[in-house]
Amino acid sequence: xxxxxxxxxxxxxxxxxxxxxxxxxxxxxxxxxxxxxxxxxxxxxxxxxxxxxxxxxxxxxxxxxxxxxxxxxxxxxxxxx
Amino acid sequence: xxxxxxxxxxxxxxxxxxxxxxxxxxxxxxxxxxxxxxxxxxxxxxxxxxxxxxxxxxxxxxxxxxxxxxxxxxxxxxxxx
Amino acid sequence: xxxxxxxxxxxxxxxxxxxxxxxxxxxxxxxxxxxxxxxxxxxxxxxxxxxxxxxxxxxxxxxxxxxxxxxxxxxxxxxxx
Amino acid sequence: xxxxxxxxxxxxxxxxxxxxxxxxxxxxxxxxxxxxxxxxxxxxxxxxxxxxxxxxxxxxxxxxxxxxxxxxxxxxxxxxx
Numbered sequence: 001x002x003x004x005x006x007x008x009x010x011x012x013x014x015x016x017x018x019x020x021x022x023x024x025x026x027x028x029x030x031x032x033x034x035x036x037x038x039x040x041x042x043x044x045x046x047x048x049x050x051x052x053x054x055x056x057x058x059x060x061x062x063x064x065x066x067x068x069x070x071x072x073x074x075x076x077x078x079x080x081x
Numbered sequence: 082x083x084x085x086x087x088x089x090x091x092x093x094x095x096x097x098x099x100x101x102x103x104x105x106x107x108x109x110x111x112x113x114x115x116x117x118x119x120x121x122x123x124x125x126x127x128x129x130x131x132x133x134x135x136x137x138x139x140x141x142x143x144x145x146x147x148x149x150x151x152x153x154x155x156x157x158x159x160x161x162x
Numbered sequence: 163x164x165x166x167x168x169x170x171x172x173x174x175x176x177x178x179x180x181x182x183x184x185x186x187x188x189x190x191x192x193x194x195x196x197x198x199x200x201x202x203x204x205x206x207x208x209x210x211x212x213x214x215x216x217x218x219x220x221x222x223x224x225x226x227x228x229x230x231x232x233x234x235x236x237x238x239x240x241x242x243x
Numbered sequence: 244x245x246x247x248x249x250x251x252x253x254x255x256x257x258x259x260x261x262x263x264x265x266x267x268x269x270x271x272x273x274x275x276x277x278x279x280x281x282x283x284x285x286x287x288x289x290x291x292x293x294x295x296x297x298x299x300x301x302x303x304x305x306x307x308x309x310x311x312x313x314x315x316x317x318x319x320x321x322x323x324x
Contacts, residue, residue, distance in 0.1 A: 001172050001210055002196065003118035006164040007280045009252040033119060034164065037084035037250045038144055048163055063119055064141040082253050082291050083277065087245040088199045090171040115245065118169045129244055165280035195281060199246035200306055225281055226303040 005033040010043040011056055011072060024074040025059075034068040036061060041075060052078055086114040091124040092137055092153060105155040106140075115149040117142060122156060133159055167195040172205040173218055173234060186236040187221075196230040198223060203237060214240050248276040253286040254299055254315060267317040268302075277311040279304060284318060295321050 017026040036042070036058050044054045060071040098107040117123070117139050125135045141152040179188040198204070198220050206216045222233040260269040279285070279301050287297045303314040 001121055001174060001207075002168040002170045003121055004166065004168050006166050007250075007278065008164045009280055009283070009285060010163050012163060035116070035250065037252055038114060039147075040082055040084055040252070042252060060143070060145040062141070062143045066120075082255060082288075083249040083251045085247065085249050087247050088169075088197065089245045090199055090202070090204060091244050093244060116169065118171055121171070123171060126244075163283055165283055197278070200276060201309075202244055202246055222305070222307040224303070224305045228282075 003033065005035050008034050008036050010045060011036070011058070011070070012045050012048055013053075015046060020071065025071060026056075026074065027069060027071050030068045030070070032066060032068065033063050036068075036070055044072075044074070054078055084114065086116050089115050089117045091126060092117070092139070092151070093126050093129055094134075096127060101152065106152060107137075107155065108150060108152050111149045111151070113147060113149065114144050117149075117151055125153075125155070135159055165195065167197050170196050170198050172207060173198070173220070173232070174207050174210055175215075177208060182233070187233060188218075188236065189231060189233050192230045192232070194228060194230065195225050198230075198232055206234075206236070216240055246276065248278050251277050251279050253288060254279070254301070254313070255288050255291055256296075258289060263314065268314060269299075269317065270312060270314050273311045273313070275309055275311065276306050279311075279313055287315075287317070297321055 017028045019026055038058045041055045043052050044056045046053055054074050054077040056072040056074050058070050058072040062069040098109045100107055119139045122136045122138055124133045125137045127134055135155050135158040137153040137155050139151050139153045143150040179190045181188055200220045203217045203219055205214050206218045208215055216236050216239040218234040218236050220232050220234045224231040260271045262269055281301045284298045284300055286295050287299045289296055297317050297320040299315040299317050301313050301315045305312045
């Protein structure tokens with residue numbers, strides 16, 4: 001009688017994010033039910049080991065069929081130039 | 082840097098559930114971000130104080146704009162006749 | 163960068179609860195990090211498949227070393243006589 | 244039938260942390276039930292608006308009486324010299 005979930009404190013994209021029509025909005029699907037904070041800035045990384053690639057705010061989270069879809073807006077980008 | 086949420090162990094409908102096209106599927110919107118378990122049977126009540134009106138399994142949960150929408154299937158009904 | 167946890171909506175004792183000194187208070191250790199609601203009545207069962215054996219209110223939850231300890235008070239018992 | 248909690252992605256000390264006997268271990272009490280990830284590195288700040296003061300790993304979390312106590316180990320410090 002339990003539901004496994006994973007508490008996440010950052011967005012790890014693995015390059016699988018999909019850009020939405022609007023400006024800086026992205027959608028990302030992850031396996032399993034994952035709990036992310038909405039409406040507050042969190043780190044975005046390409047991989048767990050990578051440096052931060054920016055900061056985003058998650059605007060929407062969906063759980064269905066053992067899968068999580070988040071929609072987030074990039075609020076800042078770390079440039080390395 | 083925190084996100085308020087509410088941990089819920091049952092579905093309290095307050096009569097606001099909406100029947101979906103398919104058989105026993107309902108959609109319910111609640112204020113705020115609420116954490117419900119998916120894919121396991123939980124109690125359904127009309128109000129907090131009411132007796133159980135049945136058992137349901139939540140198939141989908143969506144968080145957006147400080148609001149939670151769950152889609153659930155009734156798996157059993159408590160009849161009182 | 164994720165922490166696995168399990169959302170629980172009832173207490174399944176498997177007979178491993180330990181009675182505390184005070185009246186109706188019990189302590190139970192479970193593997194892994196488990197999220198239970200505190201301060202609200204939840205069902206107690208001996209096994210997942212068993213009937214409800216009573217209702218309890220969890221007063222304390224501790225997570226450490228991949229393990230969860232809850233301290234709960236039995237508020238009602240289902241008798242079968 | 245819900246339990247309010249707050250999902251936290253970083254430790255904000257407000258200078259109220261208490262050093263434990265062992266090296267780099269600290270204890271911090273916060274109001275309300277707060278969900279933090281254990282066993283993974285998270286940011287430490289003195290205030291929400293402050294820069295990161297270091298990185299810590301939470302080893303223990305306790306919920307009781309509408310209050311949260313975390314025990315964490317500092318794993319790195321941001322020096323500004």
